[in-house]
Amino acid sequence: MNIALILIDIQNDYFPGGKMELEGSPGAGLSAGKALSHFRKAGLHLVHIQHLSAHPGATFFVPGTKGVEIHESVKPTHDELVIQKHYPNAFRDTPLLGHLKDNGIESLIVGGMMTHMCVDASVRAAFDHGFRCAVLSDACATRGLSYGQLNIPAQFVHAAFLAALSPIYAKVLTVDEFLSQA
Numbered sequence: 001m002n003i004a005l006i007l008i009d010i011q012n013d014y015f016p017g018g019k020m021e022l023e024g025s026p027g028a029g030l031s032a033g034k035a036l037s038h039f040r041k042a043g044l045h046l047v048h049i050q051h052l053s054a055h056p057g058a059t060f061f062v063p064g065t066k067g068v069e070i071h072e073s074v075k076p077t078h079d080e081l082v083i084q085k086h087y088p089n090a091f092r093d094t095p096l097l098g099h100l101k102d103n104g105i106e107s108l109i110v111g112g113m114m115t116h117m118c119v120d121a122s123v124r125a126a127f128d129h130g131f132r133c134a135v136l137s138d139a140c141a142t143r144g145l146s147y148g149q150l151n152i153p154a155q156f157v158h159a160a161f162l163a164a165l166s167p168i169y170a171k172v173l174t175v176d177e178f179l180s181q182a
Helices: 025-042 096-102 115-128 154-165 175-181
Strands: 003-008 045-051 081-085 107-113 132-141 145-147 150-152 171-173
Touching: 003 025, 003 115, 025 045, 025 107, 025 132, 025 175, 045 096, 045 115, 081 096, 107 115, 115 132, 115 154, 132 154, 132 175, 150 154, 154 171
Parallel strands: 003 045, 003 107, 045 081, 107 132, 132 171
Antiparallel strands: 145 150
8 A cells, every 4th residue: 555654753852741842742642643553553654753853952852862762652663664854844864755755655644743843844845745645633733832922822833734734735634534534
């Protein structure tokens, strides 16, 4: 089958007690784990993406720390591919594109963190590389942002970025909606 699950940056620093806790990360991790379980049981292709901070003074995803590790909810098995990245776009300076093309993958199912950063950048890049994409809305999490005098709650950031991806860049659906169609 020509489909792959891409799980982006579901790492300890985004969970409670981490250096960059996101709103809704525990629930998103559970939902991503549900999708991962389906892909494992069906023998479908999957890739874990792990962000490593490469700039001096980084405060989270610092190599060698517990925070950089992939969260227990989606912990890779010994035979699952983990691709490390240093930029929001999972395709930039990584072997991801070549790996997907070499394996005949045409469609990507994406979950991860942060919705407004790495998920958004990676899905837009995937679309530009010719992949059909779906984003699992409940398998993603983000945080509140501010712009000028505006404070934008995480739920609005999440919704706005998913709305911007849909329908051109990706189909947006929940894990249960995806599983009912699988």
